[in-house]
Amino acid sequence: MLFELLVYPGIIFIILTAVLYSGIMRKIAARMQNRIGPPIYQVFYDIIKLTGKENIRPKQAKPGFTLFPAIALASALIAGILIPVYAPIISFTGDYIAIIYFLLFSSVAVFMSGYASSNNLAVTGAIRGIVLIFAYELSFIISIIVPILAFSLTSIQSFDTWLIAYYPLAALSMFIAMLAKVEIPPFHIPNAHQELVGGYSVEFTGRRLALIELTTIVKTFVLILLMVTLYLGGAQNIFILTIKSLAVLFALTLSRVLFARLRIEQALRFYWIFALIAAIDLIRVL
Amino acid sequence: MNDDTCYTLPLGPQHPALVEPEYLNIHLDGETIVNVDINIGFMHRGIEKALQQRTYQQDRFLIEKICGICSSIHTLTYCNAVEKLLDVDIPERAKYIRMIVAEFERLHSHMLWVGIAGYEIGFDTVFQMAWRDRELVMELLEDLSGNRVSYSMNTIGGVRRDISKDMAKKIRTTMDKIDSRLHHYINVFVNDSTITKRTKGTGILKQEDAKRYSAIGPLARASGISCDLRKKAPYLLYDTVDFKEITHDTDDVESRAIVRLKELLESTKIIRQCLHLMQKGELTIKVPETVPEGETISRGEAPRGEIFYYVRSDGTDRPYRVKINTPTLANIHPLQSMLKGQQLADLPIIVASIDPCFSCTDRVTLIDTKTGISKTVDETYLQKLKR
Amino acid sequence: MKMLSDIIKNLIRKPATEKYPYTKKKTPKGFRGKHEYDREKCIYCGLCAKACPVHTIGVIKDKRFWQLDMSRCIFCGRCEDVCPTKCLRLGNDFEMASDKKEDFIIK
Numbered sequence: 204m205l206f207e208l209l210v211y212p213g214i215i216f217i218i219l220t221a222v223l224y225s226g227i228m229r230k231i232a233a234r235m236q237n238r239i240g241p242p243i244y245q246v247f248y249d250i251i252k253l254t255g256k257e258n259i260r261p262k263q264a265k266p267g268f269t270l271f272p273a274i275a276l277a278s279a280l281i282a283g284i285l286i287p288v289y290a291p292i293i294s295f296t297g298d299y300i301a302i303i304y305f306l307l308f309s310s311v312a313v314f315m316s317g318y319a320s321s322n323n324l325a326v327t328g329a330i331r332g333i334v335l336i337f338a339y340e341l342s343f344i345i346s347i348i349v350p351i352l353a354f355s356l357t358s359i360q361s362f363d364t365w366l367i368a369y370y371p372l373a374a375l376s377m378f379i380a381m382l383a384k385v386e387i388p389p390f391h392i393p394n395a396h397q398e399l400v401g402g403y404s405v406e407f408t409g410r411r412l413a414l415i416e417l418t419t420i421v422k423t424f425v426l427i428l429l430m431v432t433l434y435l436g437g438a439q440n441i442f443i444l445t446i447k448s449l450a451v452l453f454a455l456t457l458s459r460v461l462f463a464r465l466r467i468e469q470a471l472r473f474y475w476i477f478a479l480i481a482a483i484d485l486i487r488v489l
Numbered sequence: 490m491n492d493d494t495c496y497t498l499p500l501g502p503q504h505p506a507l508v509e510p511e512y513l514n515i516h517l518d519g520e521t522i523v524n525v526d527i528n529i530g531f532m533h534r535g536i537e538k539a540l541q542q543r544t545y546q547q548d549r550f551l552i553e554k555i556c557g558i559c560s561s562i563h564t565l566t567y568c569n570a571v572e573k574l575l576d577v578d579i580p581e582r583a584k585y586i587r588m589i590v591a592e593f594e595r596l597h598s599h600m601l602w603v604g605i606a607g608y609e610i611g612f613d614t615v616f617q618m619a620w621r622d623r624e625l626v627m628e629l630l631e632d633l634s635g636n637r638v639s640y641s642m643n644t645i646g647g648v649r650r651d652i653s654k655d656m657a658k659k660i661r662t663t664m665d666k667i668d669s670r671l672h673h674y675i676n677v678f679v680n681d682s683t684i685t686k687r688t689k690g691t692g693i694l695k696q697e698d699a700k701r702y703s704a705i706g707p708l709a710r711a712s713g714i715s716c717d718l719r720k721k722a723p724y725l726l727y728d729t730v731d732f733k734e735i736t737h738d739t740d741d742v743e744s745r746a747i748v749r750l751k752e753l754l755e756s757t758k759i760i761r762q763c764l765h766l767m768q769k770g771e772l773t774i775k776v777p778e779t780v781p782e783g784e785t786i787s788r789g790e791a792p793r794g795e796i797f798y799y800v801r802s803d804g805t806d807r808p809y810r811v812k813i814n815t816p817t818l819a820n821i822h823p824l825q826s827m828l829k830g831q832q833l834a835d836l837p838i839i840v841a842s843i844d845p846c847f848s849c850t851d852r853v854t855l856i857d858t859k860t861g862i863s864k865t866v867d868e869t870y871l872q873k874l875k876r
Numbered sequence: 877m878k879m880l881s882d883i884i885k886n887l888i889r890k891p892a893t894e895k896y897p898y899t900k901k902k903t904p905k906g907f908r909g910k911h912e913y914d915r916e917k918c919i920y921c922g923l924c925a926k927a928c929p930v931h932t933i934g935v936i937k938d939k940r941f942w943q944l945d946m947s948r949c950i951f952c953g954r955c956e957d958v959c960p961t962k963c964l965r966l967g968n969d970f971e972m973a974s975d976k977k978e979d980f981i982i983k
Contacts, residue, residue, distance in 0.1 A: 239894070
């Protein structure tokens with residue numbers, strides 16, 4: 204139990220694989236753009252290097268500047284533990300609500316840390332992020348509720364059936380919500396570095412920045428796991444898990460290189476219209 | 490302006506959206522831009538002064554350092570001016586080679602712009618691809634002139650290097666490649682859904698506004714004003730080649746992209762014709778070191794717009810005064826009207842849509858810090874500084 | 877989605893970039909790189925020093941002294957153009973970084 208929780212398929216497994224997947228994503232994106240790209244283990248280097256860097260706390264920083272990045276990573280990891288990849292590690296009634304909550308809280312904590320840094324650019328980024336949450340959260344919730352309702356479950360489980368075939372709209376809605384949750388183009392609006400110089404993370408250095416970067420990386424992997432568990436027929440062993448999760452990662456990478464960034468109000472319109480379409484699947488389930 | 494509802498966001502002097510140091514202070518209400526203060530002058534290098542201290546031939550190399558992208562058109566216009574003072578006519582082959590290099594420059598400058606535009610709207614693939622294809626032109630330029638950035642091709646009285654037969658063949662095949670890529674990019678900019686969402690209807694500059702702010706170059710042509718100097722006041726042998734002036738009248742960022750890309754198709758056409766029309770002959774004629782007394786102006790169509798040179802000679806081997814006017818200085822003012830009422834997210838692409846080159850733009854004003862009175866430097870003061 | 881064709885082609889294609897310090901691009905024939913100076917042929921006429929726009933070449937005819945400071949050079953190639961004996965030319969080497977000042981001086 205403790206081994207499963209902490210090592211495999213728990214916290215350490217999630218962090219290490221997430222970082223590796225982030226490296227793979229960068230490599231594939233580079234090849235898609237006809238570049239060589241960084242080595243796959245580059246993200247490990249980056250994180251290790253960041254932990255050794257100076258930890259600067261700006262004078263105007265509000266309380267929570269240090270706390271929120273840590274909370275963000277912790278929430279993302281808890282959400283990861285709650286996902287039953289092979290079999291549930293921890294399971295309780297209504298744990299899918301906990302997953303929704305922790306993933307949301309992880310995003311909110313990141314934006315709150317940006318807000319706490321009291322920099323105009325960071326605050327603008329944080330506000331954009333919060334607005335974006337209002338946009339995508341509806342389609343994300345629909346995509347989680349659909350399988351739960353379809354099997355009338357009380358807690359989340361791994362499904363052997365390929366639900367994507369039965370509820371394609373809900374699956375698509377999860378994928379699209381995923382893009383905004385981990386800020387992959389066309390929805391990398393909160394950290395748009397062309398106008399906001401990196402958005403919410405602008406004041407962060409050293410270990411705090413490492414935590415924020417790690418949060419996004421871990422969240423990506425956790426969401427990929429969720430997608431595999433809920434819609435892609437689950438994973439029976441590590442081999443199947445790798446293939447299915449890499450397929451999702453490839454789709455994410457494709458979106459990363461294929462689109463320009465939308466404006467915030469365009470993203471908002473897109474998500475609300477899309478949530479309406481995805482609701483068709485919800486009605487079908489009911 | 491009300492301070493309660495507005496806040497300001499600095500764009501620059503150091504900012505990832507602008508490669509060069511320039512400071513735009515943006516007043517925002519929410520995400521809407523209320524007003525923009527444009528502060529230039531972070532890159533002032535005193536080049537006009539330095540030009541007076543070198544000989545005419547040496548000045549060429551300083552002038553091509555004014556701008557890394559349009560280094561050829563600067564020297565071309567300068568050499569045209571000095572040749573006008575000397576009253577010499579350079580060989581025909583040299584004129585064609587000058588035109589070819591100038592069009593190469595337009596090619597790589599606009600390709601660079603396409604990449605930048607992709608980057609500013611968060612589309613990294615367009616950025617990478619456009620810059621990869623730009624490399625084709627850069628390699629040609631390196632082969633031709635021996636350097637990727639400062640070509641030093643133009644000299645007073647001609648050009649320094651010849652285009653050999655093999656080189657001409659290579660240029661022809663590369664132009665075909667570039668043409669097919671350009672058609673692809675036009676398709677991307679017109680039809681890609683995320684790109685048109687960002688570019689259509691943003692950064693509108695109405696024709697009368699463009700006239701009022703005296704915008705030039707592709708920016709004005711995208712607002713439907715025909716102002717291509719190659720047509721309006723042909724220099725070199727631009728009147729012997731056949732090409733169209735591109736104008737587009739949707740006034741927005743997309744229109745500017747289309748104007749630039751279609752202009753490149755004309756550029757490749759010009760290059761092919763030049764290679765065809767070029768006859769064997771001399772590259773340079775001998776010119777004296779000293780330039781007779783007199784003054785003249787010369788104009789040229791740089792990738793970003795019109796370039797203007799005023800050269801005055803006092804009969805020695807050094808110019809008495811060289812005045813340079815660059816396109817971005819004219820195009821930076823319309824930014825004010827283009828940015829007002831736009832979204833913050835569109836700021837980088839609108840600023841980039843004028844294709845700013847700030848190092849050419851920067852001017853200096855002396856401000857007495859004690860009294861706050863600003864004054865411009867006059868001619869007698871400048872001459873006092875001259876050694 | 878118009879870039880999709882490019883992206884699919886790129887996945888198959890060799891990367892356009894290269895790992896610079898390990899693989900080096902060959903410079904073309906007329907490249908303006910590090911100077912190659914032939915002391916035997918030089919007649920110390922001083923034309924290069926006069927032509928140089930950045931005044932980086934120093935020549936003293938009587939002492940048979942010729943020196944060029946590469947750190948100030950802008951590689952315009954004017955010295956090459958004016959040299960009557962062609963003892964000075966710009967070569968193909970473009971890697972000139974060094975932490976020692978002496979490395980920049982060509983004698």
